[in-house]
Amino acid sequence: IIFYIFSTLYFQLSFSPLVPQENAGQFFSSGHTNNWAVLVCTSRFWFNYRHVANTLSVYRSVKRLGIPDSHIVLMLADDMACNHRNPKPATVFSHKNMELNVYGDDVEVDYRGYEVTVENFLRVLTGRLPPSTPRSKRLLSDDRSNILIYLTGHGGNGFLKFQDSEEISNVELADAFEQMWQKRRYNELLFIIDTCQGASMYERFYSPNLMALASSQVGEDSLSHQPDLAIGVHLMDRYTFYLLEFLEDIHPSSKANMNDLFKVCPKSQCVSTPGHRTDLFLRDPGSALITDFFGSVRKVEITMETINLTEPIQQRQKETYSYVDQLPVSEIIHQKPKQKDWHPPDGFILGLWTLILLVFFKTYGMKHLKHIF
Amino acid sequence: MAAPLTLLLLVAVTVRAALYRSSLADLISERVEVVSPLTAWKRVVEGLALLDLGVSPYSGDVFHETPLIIYLFHFLVDYAEITFMLADVITAVALYLSVKDYNKQVFRKQKYALEADRYPLDCLELIRSPKEMQYIPLKVAMFYLLNPFTILSCVAKSTCGLNNAVIALFVLSTIKGNVLLSAIFLSLATYQSIYPLTLCAAALLYLLQRQYIPVNLRRFSFWWFVAQYAFMYLGSLFVIVGLSFFLLGSWDFLPSVYGFILSVPDLTPNIGLFWYFFAEMFEHFRLFFLCVFQINVFFYTVPLSIKLKEHPVFLIFMQLAVISIFKSYPTVGDIAASFIKHHKASSASSLNIFLVSCVLLACSALFPVLWHLWIYAGSANSNFYYAITLLFNVAQILLVSDYFYAFLRREHHLSHGLYLKRKDGSEATLVLK
Numbered sequence: 001i002i003f004y005i006f007s008t009l010y011f012q013l014s015f016s017p018l019v020p021q022e023n024a025g026q027f028f029s030s031g032h033t034n035n036w037a038v039l040v041c042t043s044r045f046w047f048n049y050r051h052v053a054n055t056l057s058v059y060r061s062v063k064r065l066g067i068p069d070s071h072i073v074l075m076l077a078d079d080m081a082c083n084h085r086n087p088k089p090a091t092v093f094s095h096k097n098m099e100l101n102v103y104g105d106d107v108e109v110d111y112r113g114y115e116v117t118v119e120n121f122l123r124v125l126t127g128r129l130p131p132s133t134p135r136s137k138r139l140l141s142d143d144r145s146n147i148l149i150y151l152t153g154h155g156g157n158g159f160l161k162f163q164d165s166e167e168i169s170n171v172e173l174a175d176a177f178e179q180m181w182q183k184r185r186y187n188e189l190l191f192i193i194d195t196c197q198g199a200s201m202y203e204r205f206y207s208p209n210l211m212a213l214a215s216s217q218v219g220e221d222s223l224s225h226q227p228d229l230a231i232g233v234h235l236m237d238r239y240t241f242y243l244l245e246f247l248e249d250i251h252p253s254s255k256a257n258m259n260d261l262f263k264v265c266p267k268s269q270c271v272s273t274p275g276h277r278t279d280l281f282l283r284d285p286g287s288a289l290i291t292d293f294f295g296s297v298r299k300v301e302i303t304m305e306t307i308n309l310t311e312p313i314q315q316r317q318k319e320t321y322s323y324v325d326q327l328p329v330s331e332i333i334h335q336k337p338k339q340k341d342w343h344p345p346d347g348f349i350l351g352l353w354t355l356i357l358l359v360f361f362k363t364y365g366m367k368h369l370k371h372i373f
Numbered sequence: 374m375a376a377p378l379t380l381l382l383l384v385a386v387t388v389r390a391a392l393y394r395s396s397l398a399d400l401i402s403e404r405v406e407v408v409s410p411l412t413a414w415k416r417v418v419e420g421l422a423l424l425d426l427g428v429s430p431y432s433g434d435v436f437h438e439t440p441l442i443i444y445l446f447h448f449l450v451d452y453a454e455i456t457f458m459l460a461d462v463i464t465a466v467a468l469y470l471s472v473k474d475y476n477k478q479v480f481r482k483q484k485y486a487l488e489a490d491r492y493p494l495d496c497l498e499l500i501r502s503p504k505e506m507q508y509i510p511l512k513v514a515m516f517y518l519l520n521p522f523t524i525l526s527c528v529a530k531s532t533c534g535l536n537n538a539v540i541a542l543f544v545l546s547t548i549k550g551n552v553l554l555s556a557i558f559l560s561l562a563t564y565q566s567i568y569p570l571t572l573c574a575a576a577l578l579y580l581l582q583r584q585y586i587p588v589n590l591r592r593f594s595f596w597w598f599v600a601q602y603a604f605m606y607l608g609s610l611f612v613i614v615g616l617s618f619f620l621l622g623s624w625d626f627l628p629s630v631y632g633f634i635l636s637v638p639d640l641t642p643n644i645g646l647f648w649y650f651f652a653e654m655f656e657h658f659r660l661f662f663l664c665v666f667q668i669n670v671f672f673y674t675v676p677l678s679i680k681l682k683e684h685p686v687f688l689i690f691m692q693l694a695v696i697s698i699f700k701s702y703p704t705v706g707d708i709a710a711s712f713i714k715h716h717k718a719s720s721a722s723s724l725n726i727f728l729v730s731c732v733l734l735a736c737s738a739l740f741p742v743l744w745h746l747w748i749y750a751g752s753a754n755s756n757f758y759y760a761i762t763l764l765f766n767v768a769q770i771l772l773v774s775d776y777f778y779a780f781l782r783r784e785h786h787l788s789h790g791l792y793l794k795r796k797d798g799s800e801a802t803l804v805l806k
Contacts, residue, residue: 342424344444348619352444355612363554 065295
């Protein structure tokens with residue numbers, strides 16, 4: 001009996017301890033088994049300090065909640081910690097008065113500086129990397145991975161600027177996610193973007209199991225939070241600042257769900273209106289935990305009993321995910337019927353030739369007509 | 374006369390067919406001197422392709438041909454080369470027949486004038502005899518068919534050849550005296566490009582003359598004839614435009630064809646004068662200068678018809694020359710049409726034919742050179758090309774005025790004697806003022 005009570009003290013997810021054998025199938029058919037994070041900062045130059053600070057603070061939270069460095073792809077377009085203009089080298093602060101150094105001493109940046117390009121980002125997402133790419137630079141997710149993708153930088157209506165020289169468009173991003181879906185590279189994907197007009201970036205998504213959050217709607221600018229007078233630049237963007245505050249309260253066993261995340265940074269704090277998109281997400285957002293994406297929480301059920309798995313495990317039938325019908329495949333596979341050629345209308349031909357004949361006979365006299373008839 | 378004409382036709386057709394088969398055909402059909410946005414074959418094919426795709430060919434700025442051309446080439450697009458050769462042949466034959474007929478009338482008039490003793494005695498050498506005029510029709514046909522400009526225009530499959538054919542048929546029917554056909558062909562020519570409208574006056578004058586109706590504004594018969602002709606002309610024009618509406622079911626060929634000719638939106642360089650001027654024109658003044666340029670084409674009708682009312686056939690050719698110089702998108706095919714009758718006037722009276730023809734030849738040779746330098750080598754600019762265009766047009770104008778002068782001088786000699794004397798008896802020469 002003591003062992004039985006002991007087993008209930010640990011983390012469980014709607015798991016009835018009474019009949020373990022019957023629930024073993026439910027256990028094995030859980031949603032995701034591993035977590036990945038792709039955190040991208042797309043701007044360079046000292047005055048874009050806050051974008052690096054944004055990304056590093058999300059990185060810090062994600063690591064704290066359990067995702068290891070091997071499962072995080074961190075892309076920073078510029079080095080703020082060792083920038084010549086940084087009065088406090090080897091630090092990146094996210095709060096003014098240098099309260100919180102998000103750089104720390106165990107930051108692993110996978111793509112740095114000029115390696116952060118649209119092409120590299122899309123290759124990381126879709127997995128189309130050259131064979132020589134090291135594992136740390138790859139997103140080795142599978143169909144049971146929950147992926148968190150966080151983008152920050154300067155953006156506009158339908159695009160995000162990379163390195164001040166190129167852009168990724170919302171259509172490209174949507175197509176990349178569709179490729180990921182088709183190659184079964186994710187189970188569920190949470191997309192967070194903190195740029196101006198960020199909502200435009202998730203407008204074009206069409207693959208299932210995507211949830212998206214943005215810091216501002218189309219037509220609005222995302223604003224930065226506080227400048228630090230000693231460092232001389234703005235340290236964080238508002239949305240990510242309040243997101244970080246929210247995440248500081250999350251711990252690995254937290255039951256906070258996505259609906260709480262949608263409430264982060266209302267208009268009174270953020271000035272812009274954060275948006276979210278859940279129509280492609282097949283679960284109810286209220287049932288998706290924060291730690292499903294931000295942490296690496298394993299469903300662990302510790303029991304001292306032995307369970308005989310004699311019968312084949314009946315996996316709970318997942319709802320079959322269907323593709324959003326994007327391409328009229330049948331039309332592409334089968335040739336389009338040849339266009340009918342244009343023909344002049346019959347009335348025209350009739351009229352024209354009647355006139356020609358009339359003129360002909362008028363010129364050459366009526367006796368020809370008489371000869372014919 | 375049939376045999377030499379047939380021989381000439383065969384030679385011309387052979388030359389054109391040989392050029393079609395060579396690699397020059399593609400090269401020539403892209404030269405801007407030979408094709409213009411109005412007449413390019415590429416655009417005809419493009420328009421027909423658009424029509425096959427179910428889109429109106431007049432949407433966009435590609436196709437500027439009339440719907441009757443659509444109808445014609447819908448069935449003949451695979452036989453395009455034969456069509457254009459046939460058009461050239463028809464033009465030549467029509468010119469041949471018309472010149473022959475005109476010669477007969479000239480002889481008749483001369484005979485009457487001789488009998489009426491209207492010629493001064495010392496200008497007998499100026500009177501044309503049938504013997505020297507025997508080969509003139511053939512020469513006219515040859516001049517047109519073997520003209521390098523015509524051959525270039527035919528090989529490029531520019532629809533200018535069709536326009537020339539219609540104008541030649543108009544000339545033929547006018548000279549033969551057939552009022553209905555003349556009106557119909559003139560309306561067809563006007564339908565194709567607006568400028569043959571100016572030939573209306575010349576045709577009217579000729580037909581009036583032929584029917585012995587004096588050109589007296591107070592007489593009823595004059596107005597009655599004018600009304601008849603105008604009715605036939607305008608009627609056939611409306612019928613043709615209406616038929617074109619029924620071909621495609623919409624009126625959007627009107628702005629595409631006539632709006633395009635009149636408002637000159639396309640400023641591709643050609644051998645005319647419009648493009649350079651309008652390329653540097655301020656938008657504010659564009660309409661004004663557009664009106665000025667277009668009126669310039671039509672304006673010469675009035676003084677020329679007043680001056681040449683006794684010689685309407687010459688007036689027709691003068692008008693053709695004026696049109697081909699001043700129209701908005703001239704090509705060398707139009708130039709060829711304007712050269713038709715020019716050899717006929719006696720060359721002894723004209724001053725500087727040699728100089729002018731040398732200039733024309735040199736300019737024609739320089740056109741591709743300066744184009745290459747401007748577009749490909751980049752060491753010249755549009756001013757060079759425009760300079761040659763200007764020179765070419767000036768040479769043409771000089772040619773036209775030269776023939777005009779020669780013609781008038783001949784007429785003057787015929788009425789006042791060959792050796793001109795001033796009132797005090799010293800020798801005088803005629804000067805064209």
